[in-house]
Amino acid sequence: MTSLDTQLEIIRRGTVEIVPEPELVAKLERSAKTGTPLRVKLGCDPTRPDLHLGHSVILRKLRQFQDLGHHAILIIGDFTGMIGDPTGANKTRPSLTIEQVRKNGESYFQQASKILDSDPAKLTIVHNSTWLGPMGFEDLIRLASKFTVARMIERDDFTKRYNSNEPISLHEFLYPLAQGQDSVHLKSDVELGGSDQKFNLLVGRDLQRADGQEPQVALMMPLLVGTDGVNKMSKSYDNYVGLDEAPNDMYGKVLKVNDDQIYSWFELLTDVSNEELAAIKTRAVSDPRNTKHDLALTLTRMYHGEEAAAAARAHFVKIIVNKEVPDEIPEFTLQADSDHRLLAVMVASGAAPSISEARRLVQQGAVSIDGVKVADVATELGKGATVVLKAGKRTFLKLLSV
Amino acid sequence: MTSLDTQLEIIRRGTVEIVPEPELVAKLERSAKTGTPLRVKLGCDPTRPDLHLGHSVILRKLRQFQDLGHHAILIIGDFTGMIGDPTGANKTRPSLTIEQVRKNGESYFQQASKILDSDPAKLTIVHNSTWLGPMGFEDLIRLASKFTVARMIERDDFTKRYNSNEPISLHEFLYPLAQGQDSVHLKSDVELGGSDQKFNLLVGRDLQRADGQEPQVALMMPLLVGTDGVNKMSKSYDNYVGLDEAPNDMYGKVLKVNDDQIYSWFELLTDVSNEELAAIKTRAVSDPRNTKHDLALTLTRMYHGEEAAAAARAHFVKIIVNKEVPDEIPEFTLQADSDHRLLAVMVASGAAPSISEARRLVQQGAVSIDGVKVADVATELGKGATVVLKAGKRTFLKLLSV
Secondary structure (H helix, E strand, O other): OOOHHHHHHHHHOOOOEEEOHHHHHHHHHHHHHHOOOOEEEEEEOOOOOOOEHHHHHHHHHHHHHHHOOOEEEEEEOHHHHHHOOOOOOOOOOOOOOHHHHHHHHHHHHHHHOOOOOOOOOOEEEEEOHHHHOOOEHHHHHHHHOOOEHHHHHOOHHHHHHHHOOOOOEHHHHHHHHHHHHHHHHHOOOEEEEEHHHHHHHHHHHHHHHHOOOOOOEEEEEOOOEOOOOOOEOOHHHOOOOEOOOOHHHHHHHHHOOOHHHHHHHHHHHOOOOHHHHHHHHHHHHHOHHHHHHHHHHHHHHHHHOHHHHHHHHHHHHHHHHHHHOOOOOOEEEEOOOOOOEHHHHHHHHOOOOOHHHHHHHHHOOOEEEOOEEOOOOOOEOOOOOEEEEEEOOOEEEEEEEO | OOOHHHHHHHHHOOOOEEEOHHHHHHHHHHHHHHOOOOEEEEEEOOOOOOOEHHHHHHHHHHHHHHHOOOEEEEEEOHHHHHHOOOOOOOOOOOOOOHHHHHHHHHHHHHHHOOOOOOOOOOEEEEEOHHHHOOOEHHHHHHHHOOOEHHHHHOOHHHHHHHHOOOOOEHHHHHHHHHHHHHHHHHOOOEEEEEHHHHHHHHHHHHHHHHOOOOOOEEEEEOOOEOOOOOOEOOHHHOOOOEOOOOHHHHHHHHHOOOHHHHHHHHHHHOOOOHHHHHHHHHHHHHOHHHHHHHHHHHHHHHHHOHHHHHHHHHHHHHHHHHHHOOOOOOEEEEOOOOOOEHHHHHHHHOOOOOHHHHHHHHHOOOEEEOOEEOOOOOOEOOOOOEEEEEEOOOEEEEEEEO
16 A cells, blocks of 8 residues: 555646645555445536546546555536537527437546556446436425525625626525535545536535535646646647547657646656656756657557657657758758768768768757757668758758669 | 596506506506406415505505506516525515415415405416426526526615625516516516515516517506604514404504504505595694594594494594503492482582583583593493593593492
8 A cells, every 4th residue: 555645746736726734644554454445526518528648647547646646536427518508698508408418428438547447446437317317306395405695605606707797697505516416426535526516516526515514625627738738738729639539649649748848748648756846847948848758759659659659759859850941951962882881871962071070060969850860970871762861960962872 | 437537546656656657547548448458467465464555555456546446466476486596685574384385375365365356257366486486597598598697787675785795685686587487478568666666577578578468567666764754664564463463453553653654554565545534634733632533433444344444543543642641549438318410410520610611521522431522411321331521622530330
């Protein structure tokens, strides 16, 4: 069993807030003592079937709980998904059919399982229509009686809208109750959510308390900032990196991350140790370009493995280098019967004044072919290809091998 | 068919507000044209099985609609009655069993039928648990989506409580929706209620409109002020006159009415014509005592018939007069063989100096026996009784006839 301190260190990483942390400590202690895993709840919205790195922040936190021996409960929020927004005003809450909800739920799980441990002993997947669907008007009145109007309006979003006379539909007060009832039904010990979900998570606490249960601890994760460096990652802002992206696409999209977010992406999206994180903090400022490549490599490796990640890296290095090649560069045609050894070609084409100078440049790492640094002085060029040779900082040559 | 003007005159009498009156006119016109009675809804609370004159104000208005050819729908509000106040804070909303609700509902109807026309062609009695009970969470969300939080808080009672930080339980927002849904279900044309019910009645309008129905007209009656002259009539203020009171109790309790309320009690509780009402307005000020007796007589007659009302009147006149009799008054014993004619007794006992003076007093209406004014100068006293004789303003005598 992992020690309490280590558990806490892992759990705390990247969190915005744990409410209340002493209760989490007590729950972890009791769990260790009794050998009973904590029940860690995460609700997901089945209206958006495509997951991206933004979603992975919380899924990874859930995975950490699993790795620490706790039990993850993933709730497919099909109940509200099927209702959608009854006023029709909210386009992001369309009304879904049971088939759509099921399909989205499966797709969600399939993508989430890249991150979660899907061992049934460590993961339960449930649909909240199971218990919310059969609730009647009478049950609702009893549920609602445990909550005051003022408490509901306190919610940041509602306060702003109420004070600026923007209409709040009455049913919007019922959704938090539905989500809170999930916690009552599942007897969750911890609920995870984005920092924008704090109120809903606390409703769960209140309703559990009203039901005579020990209330859950609310653990809030930050909203990942997307590649635009401004907004939270979202499909609608087109600033996202999907979990299902092909290796090259993933690598390339991650490279677009804003300098200011390099650190938090490492912190929230990868497993690099806290010591490495400290180094990354400095390096993200002194050498953002290469730190981004490291981030892209790390993430692509996580989702596609070592080999695909390395290939993606090579691909991007090449593309980027090609971008740096001036539009007009001298060409040098290499005859089929001439010497194809790199050092000889460099001298023949005029890229180096002598074999010894050519060797020195290669040994310094100042020579690249198609953006890939040449490591071996014995490198020989293939026949019939066209490549871009770079020697030193300024010398570019297009080598046409016939 | 009663003319539109007469219908309106009858319906308007005593109302606080009709919202909106032009729609009522249109509904009445269409009803007359198509021969379709209006559906007039009244919801009643089955937690209070004892009805009093305060309840009769609205029941009488409903009866007027029946008499004009319209159809009354009496809703026994058993749905909320069975739920009561889930917070337990509101003592006037206890949670009732289905048996209690049924029993109270029957008792309510039995008392209400003193006022309503219980011909099934003119009266439908329904229990709202029939349609509210099967409603699910999903239905509730759809219903609630038709309403805004701001609109709900606008309700006078809620505004005050919200602004003074008194808690409003969230379920209190659901009750008005339940009552409004009754109107949707019943497709009511008119709903009657006390002036404190205006908001609820308007919720019914809103929900009917959202459902694509023609909205009902809300007709509000004033809250009858009880015998204390201050609070609305209510069992808890002990200022009420029950519909089930025995004749003497009813008469006596009505007599306690405050001078200021004599007129409105006549207006709201009796059928005296509008012309008589005008006269009563003046007389309630110039001779409140006798006007109260007329009111007590009228009401007792309405609920117990002519004879019982007259007996109650005699009973009270006697009691009141006896109250005016001084504690210590002279006695005069009338021998069995002496003259029992009133004028002779008055002279023999010293109540009048002469037969002619005694006659003059009787003719002036200044003589009474046991509080009942003597009208006939030839009156003869019975044998073996003890009566109190009053002659003029000050002379009292206890006559013992042996």
